[in-house]
Amino acid sequence: MKEIRIHGRGGQGAVMAARMLASAFVLEGKSVASFPMYGFERRGAPVVAFTRVDDKQIREKTQIYTPDCLIVIDPGLLTLPTLFTGLKPESVFILNSPKKLTEQPEEHLKTGGVVNATQIAVEEIGRDIPNTCLLGAFAAASGWLKLQSLLDCLPDYLSGDILQRNLKSAERGYREVEVTKW
């Protein structure tokens, strides 16, 4: 089983990103389970969302404590004291940031993917909703998901002009992510 945990803020699309990931993996024949955890719906409040992917049926209904991958949509959340707790060996780290990663953030992280998803989202979508761009970056850096599966699931969630913009944003995330191996 692969466990993916997404950290973002209300309005950035963390919840939707976790669902889109689940849909994309279903297109590759996987079993999935995805849910967010937050109390009140508030724009700007920290949100955490979880996606599990497996070849067999997923029965666990708990939050994710031992992630194989962390996706951080808001770099301001890098200061969370427990962000890197419980990472599995060989983990993947996807970060939205204008800055490059200069050092390995935690010893279990073996792959890092950084992309300026906010800038790409503003350019392509016109608003700071960087989720689909980061999913493109995730597909490229992790190698767990085909870009095409991601693009194919987006029409389940978006339509018309906004769909086209997000398809571009996801593709640019896939192409422009800077991947580091440790």
Next chain:
Amino acid sequence: MVSAQKGQVRVITGNAVGAYGAMLCRPDVVAAYPITPQSEIAELLSQFKADGVLDAEYVEVEGENSAMNVVLAASVAGARVFTATSSYGLVFMYDALQEASGFRAPVVMVNANRETPGIHCVSSGQQDLISARDTGWVQIIVENDQEILDQIIMAYRLAEDYNILLPIMVNYDGFYLSYLAEAVEIPNIEDVDAFLAPLKQQPERQKLVPGVSIGCGTHGMEMGYVEARYKHCQALERVKNKVDEIDKDFGDYFGRYYGGQIEEYRTDDADIVILASGSATGTVRTVIDTKREQGIKVGLIKLRLFRPFPAERLVEVLKGRKAIGVIDRSLCFGWKYGPMCMELRALSPEIGPTPLLSYIDGLANLDINVPHIERVIDEVSAAAQGKPYQEVTWIPMEE
């Protein structure tokens, strides 16, 4: 009946599943007021109505008390009805809940479980369903998204059965299931029609229509009251076997069985049994598999039917076990045990003298996680070997 066609598989949330489940049963009247974590159901049903997918009266109400009164009145007039709520919404309709069951109205309602007022807490927990325990409703608790959909369909078969005629509350854990996106098979509506068709072959139920005098929700002093309540209680007793029957019919037709009143997992040769309900039972199953590999003979009872309480089937399964652990996601004010454990203790004379350990966990968005369940199984296992044990454990308070 032959088998149903394969339905469409979609990745959708538990709330969306709830809306699809309702829509597939072709309700005549829907009234629901949005509340976290249920809002998506109210939104989607009104979208279905706007899109013409749902051919029902969608009554916009100003609150949950009105929602229940609207569907109650429509139900009494002969309509198939649906509503959905959670927490504050459920307690805001508390009087109307009792009216609905007293009227013997076959209302089907989804309740996305959430903690109740007193400490403002927008989070998961089963306290709301416990607070409605004595309203005379049938209460069923489900484990995952597919079961939400399937149970809503089964709920109409149960509610509208001529020998039952009671309101049904389908409960699922808010947040954990309401927002859980997983792959769900959505049956074809024609197959749902076929599954519900037997309801049309029974005598037509009484309807409150202009010009016809019938007795429902009437005044009932002394024996009038006693007789109505007696019949209500008898109907609740009949629900137990009916739930098993409908589950079998559903499984034979759609290929998915849920066990009826309770579902057993690896209980056949189990020395110890864990009793739990809702979304947590999925995690309990995985821990049981691990413990089995270590040689511990442990099984799970998933409590699906909470009201009426499945006393007979529980006694049958639990008699002779060496120890039992109960995980409650709610409290029983005034009793030290969790509510489901307290219910089970009422069956102690029938089950026999076996250690019964009560665990309170998973309140207010806290997880019932793997280490917690491992701890429960280890302690129940030790109790089975005659070691001293703690009767009640609030797991988060001891971490």
